Amino acid sequence: CHFFFFFFFPPSNLCVAALRSATRDGESVVRAMEFSLSGNGLKTFSRCITCLARIGNELAIEASSSQLEFHTLNSSRSAYQSITFKPGFFDVYTIFGAQVKFSVLVKAVCAVLRTPIQSIDHLRVQLPDPDASKVQWTLECNNGMRKAYSITCNVEPDIQHLALDRNGFPSSLIVRPRDLNRLLANFQSSLQEITIIATETTSLPSDADSETGEKAVELRSYIDPTKGQLVSCEFTNDLNGEYLTAVLLTVDNDSSLHTQLWIDPTEEFVHYNHVGDPVDITFGVKEWKAFVSFCESCEVDIHLYFEKAGEPILMAPKVGLSDASGSNFDATLVLATMLTSQLREENPSEQPQRAASIPAQAVRQKEPQAQPESSHRATASEHPSDQTKIWSDLSGSAARSGSAAAEDRQTAEDRNLSATDLRQSQRLGRIQISENVPAGAPAASRHHNREKGPPEEAQDTPQVNDNAFSQRHPSNWVDATEVDDDDDDDDEDEMCIQSTPPYCEEH
């Protein structure tokens, strides 16, 4: 009989290894677990691995006679993904014994799947015995090459199970990945966290002039106020030209793009269900995008289950009407949500003032005599535009345009008086604060500190003052005049927000 390469097998199990006999094409007797895949199953499997790789580092594998489960947890323990395969998913699926558990590095599995799927005839995964230190992943390629990867595995994985009952969530939505990607494209690509605010859809009859579509859902960028960003690194010589100093300019997140998107769930979602008070959930975007890509490549819709801030959300591919495709494969992603609700700090008023009240409250914190600009915001929120309206706030609290067309980002409409009031209050607020703020140097001290000293905001950096997130940071307040130097149309009464790309290009 032929003996195949023995160094595949762990030396501690020599007696077991001696029992193995190999046929010419390398099949060996396996005592723990074996499965093999080809064709479409292999494609799906590869997409699963790609998604898992974007979530966590360690892949826990649990095999039983009824199913094979992969799961991973991200490093900040805020995302847990689980993928379950039924035996019918595979060409071959064999388990010896009750259950096999081990974990591998996801990166190692990615290395196996580097070979293009279309050039693979089949993949075979073998765990020689339950205590094996290596698991074999063998690719038989169409061109005749065989690639046998032997990946170190850890037989004591410490990833816990997380099983959430989908039916336990009061609210849910179903969205097509393509539509979701389109909505997410409005947000800065480097966005880390996002907030979804869900409100109950009322059954208001829509107006004849179609301006009052029911925008029951809001997507809002969430910028963690405690996380700064490195904007630029500037090297300067000191006055004598002798020493090179590096000035690292860190700016807190005012310079980020803040985006809010109001959408009509009946237009954008396949299904939407939420009853009761508005709830908001804030969670990480990176893992969400990974899952969206995964669903898109598998051509399935995304089912998102949620409850409220602080409770995890669950996502799963929406199984189609026909049971056949979804029955032997399932995936779920659980994301932790931020404990503090974005809505909680509002004044307890009704929904139309929801967006208004956060900045109103922020202003109240800083500047007692600030005009309540909630009035103008409430006005604006009562006049949403068609399907989807996009409001990108780059500087100060630009009022929304009530009648802007859906795709028109130019919100250079006439502002009502309250906007001016707001700016007034901003200036007041700023001046007050400038004396005691170490970071975010105001203009006065900027010139003195040109060459060295405290981190200063680069003059060209777009100053963002999104009141919704500024309640904790006085440094967020900006002298509106500095900002408008660049983008205003010489009319200080009119806050003119130019469309985002040219604005950014200037800087």
Next chain:
Amino acid sequence: MSSSAVEPEAADLVCQLENVQGMVDSLSAVRWKRHQDAVVELSEHGIVLILEESNCLQAKVYLRKELFAQYDYNAEERPRFGVSLGLFVDCLSTFTVPGRASAIEIRYPGPDMQLLLKSLDSSDACIYAEIRTIIPDTVSWDYNFEPAGSVPLSFTVKSAALKEAIDDLEWPGSSIRINLKPAPPSVSFRGEGHGDLQIDLMYNVNSDLLLDFNCNHPVSHRYKYKFLRATTSNLPSSVMKENRGSKLTIGRGGMLKVQHLVPVGRAPFPNPHVIDSASHQQQPGRIAYIEFFVKPEEEEDDNRND
């Protein structure tokens, strides 16, 4: 070096190449590092470039005179000079025009021992380049490749497949063991590191992966991954597309020779600016030969050589 200093008109070598892209491709195939100095030898047979690293890896590019539309060699002794390979290739690349064959003339030496390049494509404009040369190292290590025994140990594998296998072997990294076995006829590449990878190529009638296989006894040697990688890292796309074979031979002491064939294509239409000498072969596929020599790693355990 040569007596051309006395008569400036009679250069050691004046040659014309119809399509400079072919030369760029051949020389690119031996670029595995940013900074490499090549030794160039001119002879009546053609041009040879030699590169070396760490006494473990050597590469040679043979550009036979038949590849050139015109090849005038006038030196008495074979001129040898050193030139920065990256500089040379980048310079040649500037003469290329995408989608069109571009002809150049190469002349050596210039008044200051430079390598002179001149474009030949148009009569109204000219691209002209001078490349400084250096005195090469006195001794270029001659690998003196000898066959392992009376029967050669070699196999020919599709170039694209070889590159794919070596790229995959990056994952385990470190050193790669090449095994040749006569029965069943097969080649395997094995790397062991944080994980193990073994790539097997079987030789049988059906497979067009291994185009040739000669082995009468098992042989096994280890080579450093980075040197093995250098033999395929920059194979030009023309080689991958044509997907001829690359031949690997194991010589005495385990020295590995890797040979590639790079097409140096002819211009589709005769270039009016190039004087096509009568003796010039009108072959559809003209080839530059690339050879790599990789020294094996020493075996710490039992000698598994022949």
